[in-house]
Amino acid sequence: MNKYNFKEIEEKWQKVWLENSAFSTEEDSEKPKFYMLEMFLYPSGKIHMGHVRNYSIGDVVARFKRMKGFNVLHPTGADAFGLPAENAAIQHGASPDFWTRNNMTEMKKQLKALGFSYDWDREVSTCDVDYYKWTQWIFLQFYNSGLAYKKESRVNWCTSCETVLANEQVVNGLCERCDSQVEKKELSQWYFKITKYASRLLDDLELLDGWPEKVKIMQKNWIGRSEGADIGFKIENFDERLRVFTTRPDTLFGATYMVLAPEHPYVKDLVLGTEYEEVANKFIHKLEHMSDIDRTSTETEKEGVFLGRYCINPLSGEKMPIFIANYVLADYGTGAVMAVPAHDQRDLDFARKYDIKVLSVIRPSDQSNDFVVTDEAFVGSGIMINSGEYNGKLSKIAFHEIVSKLEEKEAGKKSINYRLRDWLISRQRYWGAPIPIVYCDDCGIIPVKEEDLPVELPINVEFSGKGSSPLESNKEFVEVDCPKCGKSARRETDTMDTFVDSSWYFLRFTDSKNASLPFSKEIADKWMPVDQYIGGVEHAILHLLYARFFTKAMKDLNLLEANEPFTNLLTQGMVLKDGAKMSKSKGNVVSPDELIYKYGADTIRLFVLFAAPPERDLEWSELGVEGAHRFLNRVWRLVEEVISLRKSENCTSDISNSKPLKYKINNTIKRVTEDIEKRFNFNTAISAIMELVNELYKYKENDEKKMNTELLVEGVHTTVALLAPFAPHITEELWRMLGNDSSVHDLDWLNYDEKALVKDEVEIVLQVNGKSKARIMTPTDLGVNEIESIALADTKIRSIVEGKTIVKVIVVPKKLVNIVVK
């Protein structure tokens, strides 16, 4: 007997697969397509267990679909631009390009050692000129269609990364990447107009039946749609109208004051030259020096300053004092709020503090008309009071009538507001795709001509240590002729957010070698959308929202037919050790390399899939890995023993007792197929295969005399075939040992025999008052009445039931009988 030498086997088959391009996608195929994609790698250095898990899940699905007869596209690549490469360069002096490519080589080696079925011919890396040329090209298409624009704004600035950040990259006021405080800075920056797609990004979530509810809710919250009205208020002795957004136009009669964000553009003019100017400026200055997190915390007490001015309530005609206050945000809605203290807790707190009139205009339906709000704002709907012609109406109806009235008077209109902000994409960093823009003193902002792409990132640059991007001081890069007038001009030195690169990589994979376009529409339309996407839930908002935006924008630019990029999404849980996420700083990292060395790739893949369902976090266990390894050894020995049995003389084909094993074999095929296909529960699929192996051992040992060797061989073949997507190397080896000439991975996925799943006899549970008391075997096709009489005749049941009255008997055929007694 040979030992299971995983090292030799794995190396052997990996080499064969690579040489034969075993998992290359067929270009012209009659088979239906299946696009399987896992979120690509960030080349940080080494792969970790999270990668192993993510890619093992994807590999099972890819291999399964391939066996199921699909033409599978299963590519991989690297999200290779980004700050860590630059930081490493600053610290160690190596160029980001060198650092990145080195890491990629290392990580590719690891992926290959794990035996993933990638189509390596399609590999892309976002830092390759061939790739980012097209990132720039897409930027130009966006620019030309008004989706990319530059504007001056108060932006998030990370002092440690020394760059601006998108809203999505600020988590609790801290930088998503380095956890340092994020400041606000007034800067001119490049944006993508994702807000144009807010409603479609929100509405189309409904189409994504294959996405986890959780992710859809997170995106929904992030987009943050509110319906209400946009209302204009006349300001006394001021030309402009003050516009506010409110979700409660029904409370308009109760609006007793007005609050502006301190940054609101009218504030300076409203107080200019008045006695209020100094106080207001002091207040504004104070807030400027507060972090957003402090300022916007619900804990922070509401504070404000009266501006000495008034505006007019368009319906009640009442004068409303105008304040500025810390609790109004400049960048939500219009940066101004009509305050209704009776029906908004924040406004009520503020009104009490500054002694402003509180007027209740809606009463709960169980209260009388003299209902008055005291300590707690009434935020629900109810009956209108103190609201002129609307009194007595339901507030939900008055809502619409008031909006109509405002429209009539041209003082307001129905409006929808989103929380989502435009995507700030420029970064003051070096290692990214340069923004293809030129600044000319005469012509202004001029896009680089398409035929002049790529704007190449210089590779050999000097890092001055900490601080500004080396592009700024690189004359060769910066100095350029204006594409329009030809005079000397300056190149944009900002690069694009790396999330731009990853917003379209799944499209490049469909046509990765295309030299004249990012991808051909025809080919992309053939493959898109991605049928199954897998990645960590940490990308639920950032990457997944951006990729959806890109897909829709590119569809509108007629580059693509798909409306959504990913039909089905699986968000896998984290790999934990001692209850915490594995991280270098905690020192609880388990290295895949060591495990591959010690147990082999098949064992690790098997363990990571067996230990928990994919969505759940997985607690790392070395003992569990040993268990998986033990199982593979058990399979190995079983196959060897069956092979030698087959060769020996005393092989029989007695079929008298083959039915239960036949059932088990076919039932296992059914369970494994459904677990992979319908539920993604690889843990239960594997346990089903384990059960089959246990059963085969038992059959072999207990019934050696009247054993059906052919059936045993069938069982072994089934085991190997079903295990193939999970443990591709050992199964390939065993498959050949069993005498097959072709690869187990080229096999058609097994079908089960329905007839074998029909049992002659079934076990029926006998319950008394819902509690199990006995089990009996009965013929499968027995009628309800017959089952009932057999159950009542059972000696055990009779002894329990004796002396009691049978109230009712419930018979569930093939399952149970429940006898209700008193």
Next chain:
RNA sequence: GCCGCGGUGGCGGAAUAGGCAGACGCAGCAGACUCAAAAUCUGCCGAUGGUAACAUCGUGGGGGUUCGAUUCCCUUCCGCGGCACCA
């Protein structure tokens, strides 16, 4: 505060349409093989009581619907995640 997810043996987890709770694996205990160990194999393995057959309890807590609830409903506690002065 709002929204979402989860809570099952010593541990990871299973129970797929309301029908035997604890599949499969890990750990543990006992035994076989062995000079011995490893490997392998066999048996036991939720709690309590009982030599045992068996009985009672048991899926975070309380209540409900049902012949029957881990599963459905209400309520409550705990853990995790998202959003959060969003007008």
